Amino acid sequence: MRAGRRYIWGYRPLVALFACLLGATTLFGAGTARASERDGSGVGVSPDGRHVYVNSPYGTYALARDGASGGLSLIDHYRQAGSMSIEITPDGGFVYAGGLSAPAHGYRRDSATGRLSQVVVTATHRTMLSGDIAVSPDGRQLYLSDTPAQGPVGEALRIFSRDPNSGALSERSILPLGSGGFAGMGLAMSADGRWLHAGRQLFERASDGGLSLVGDYTCDACFGDTLLLSPADDRLYAGPYGPAAYSRDPATGHVTPGVFSRGCCSGFNWQAPGGAMALAGGSVYAVDTHEGLVTQSRVTPEGLEYERTYRHPADAARGLEDARSIAVSPDGLHAYVAATADTSDTQGALVTTVATFRREPASGDLAFASLWIAPAPFTPPLPPGPKPTVAIEGGAAFTNDPRVGVRVSVPAGAAVELSSGPRFGTGTRRFERRAKGHYPWRLEARGPSRRKVVYARRVYRPGSGFAPSLAVKDQIVLDQHPPKLTAVRRTRRGNALLLRARDDRSRVRRVQVTPRRSRPGPKRRFRRRLAVRGAPKRLWVRVFDGAGNRSRWRRVRTAGGR
Numbered sequence: 001m002r003a004g005r006r007y008i009w010g011y012r013p014l015v016a017l018f019a020c021l022l023g024a025t026t027l028f029g030a031g032t033a034r035a036s037e038r039d040g041s042g043v044g045v046s047p048d049g050r051h052v053y054v055n056s057p058y059g060t061y062a063l064a065r066d067g068a069s070g071g072l073s074l075i076d077h078y079r080q081a082g083s084m085s086i087e088i089t090p091d092g093g094f095v096y097a098g099g100l101s102a103p104a105h106g107y108r109r110d111s112a113t114g115r116l117s118q119v120v121v122t123a124t125h126r127t128m129l130s131g132d133i134a135v136s137p138d139g140r141q142l143y144l145s146d147t148p149a150q151g152p153v154g155e156a157l158r159i160f161s162r163d164p165n166s167g168a169l170s171e172r173s174i175l176p177l178g179s180g181g182f183a184g185m186g187l188a189m190s191a192d193g194r195w196l197h198a199g200r201q202l203f204e205r206a207s208d209g210g211l212s213l214v215g216d217y218t219c220d221a222c223f224g225d226t227l228l229l230s231p232a233d234d235r236l237y238a239g240p241y242g243p244a245a246y247s248r249d250p251a252t253g254h255v256t257p258g259v260f261s262r263g264c265c266s267g268f269n270w271q272a273p274g275g276a277m278a279l280a281g282g283s284v285y286a287v288d289t290h291e292g293l294v295t296q297s298r299v300t301p302e303g304l305e306y307e308r309t310y311r312h313p314a315d316a317a318r319g320l321e322d323a324r325s326i327a328v329s330p331d332g333l334h335a336y337v338a339a340t341a342d343t344s345d346t347q348g349a350l351v352t353t354v355a356t357f358r359r360e361p362a363s364g365d366l367a368f369a370s371l372w373i374a375p376a377p378f379t380p381p382l383p384p385g386p387k388p389t390v391a392i393e394g395g396a397a398f399t400n401d402p403r404v405g406v407r408v409s410v411p412a413g414a415a416v417e418l419s420s421g422p423r424f425g426t427g428t429r430r431f432e433r434r435a436k437g438h439y440p441w442r443l444e445a446r447g448p449s450r451r452k453v454v455y456a457r458r459v460y461r462p463g464s465g466f467a468p469s470l471a472v473k474d475q476i477v478l479d480q481h482p483p484k485l486t487a488v489r490r491t492r493r494g495n496a497l498l499l500r501a502r503d504d505r506s507r508v509r510r511v512q513v514t515p516r517r518s519r520p521g522p523k524r525r526f527r528r529r530l531a532v533r534g535a536p537k538r539l540w541v542r543v544f545d546g547a548g549n550r551s552r553w554r555r556v557r558t559a560g561g562r
Helices: 014-023
Strands: 043-044 050-058 059-065 070-076 082-088 094-100 103-107 116-119 127-135 139-148 156-162 169-176 188-191 195-198 201-205 210-214 226-229 237-239 244-248 255-260 277-280 283-288 292-299 304-310 322-330 334-341 349-360 366-373 389-392 403-409 415-419 427-430 438-442 451-459 472-478 484-491 495-500 509-515 529-531 538-545 553-556
Touching: 043 082, 043 094, 043 334, 050 094, 050 334, 050 349, 070 116, 070 366, 082 127, 082 322, 094 127, 094 495, 139 188, 139 195, 188 226, 226 277, 237 277, 237 283, 277 322, 283 322, 292 322, 366 553, 389 451, 389 472, 403 415, 403 451, 415 438, 484 538, 484 553, 495 509
Parallel strands: 043 322
Antiparallel strands: 043 050, 050 059, 050 082, 059 070, 082 094, 094 103, 103 116, 127 139, 139 156, 156 169, 188 195, 195 201, 201 210, 226 237, 237 244, 244 255, 277 283, 283 292, 292 304, 322 334, 334 349, 349 366, 389 403, 403 438, 415 427, 415 451, 451 472, 484 495, 495 529, 509 538, 538 553
């Protein structure tokens, strides 16, 4: 959506914050499970209003929307673990979701069925904290606020080149944010694509998608969270804490101090989600991650004026617990609040929910309608843990047989997937866990590269809610060409052999010398001069390379032998 969304730190004096907290009604009992900063859910409605998409740590849910009641029903579940941000392109053709280890997941959307098919996303770094997503109006770039997991970059804006036809993403550059940025901060792009607001920083966008910093602006609520631009681009709304409205010059992108709605505690959690606010008609809605609230403010000529707060519905006691994201349908008749919270009787069980509210277009008032709860199991994603280990042929460097054994270590209850490519596409094989951890695999004998790679990852049964582990790999050189023994002769005294041999792949490693080929005897380390003192007059010699291939026998005979 053009209105940028997602994380920030809403700053206000601590005295006011604690006063709000003390005045808020206690809604939860002790001992309930709470979603962490990485466990929220983001929600978005397709431009045609037919489908709702939810991004959560359990993956992305595609939901069908009833236009009359606003009720939701599950279409499909895509299990790439996500964070909280979700972005649907204006044409409704593609959905992009923030990831947990990968920075983002991309999907092509079938507008008739609502189903998604994954598109290629190529990134140079993994993510530690994926933030907001913004797509340029021409569809050729995607911007992501993030804290990469590797490298000295810190908080950053990641710029991806985007193919408007296929939706594929390829990371182009990483722009450090410096002191003005904050991990997971909100993004908002102007309608003409010239200006990008990122937290409290303003960037000018070039025709090729590159960004140049214009400067920081004074905005005591614009440190991250969610940023929204009005349809005329003359207002910037920041929150969810507050929230606040700022006057904006569409020509220069600069904002001037605005007015807080003073909706009390909205946005207490330091990392509010992408989409923590929504603008519809003359109302701005903000979710309170900590208290499970939705606040409503009215747009006024001066800014925003607080109107009311919505708490847990009586017939859905925890429907707003750990609410992280809100979206309004294009027809303005319904609002959807996504959460990942404890709704079961088992302490510590988390589940994704979406609360549907009826919305009165004239006043903007909300009334609870229904609660969609993700199907079982109510289990969290895999906690961070050690990667599986993989070794081909016990860690050997070379082999002459494409049929190899791969040893993979995974915990009980898991399965193993092996692939010749990092994307685990065509040719991937799945194995149930074996006690000895040994799995058969056939290397691809064709191809220009002699070096063959096998990728392995830990997976779980469908429906478990667990995402696959990160892939690990091992490599081995497939060498099926025998070495050549180019010359062999005996010294004049007959007590040594002089050898010449070559192998341009795994090198010559061993040699056999014997008077009878039917009983070749042990292999010896290859040397160009080999002692054969006291050996018979007639000898046979052959060499072996590092993969175990052997040359042909060559006979050596001199008068110096006995």
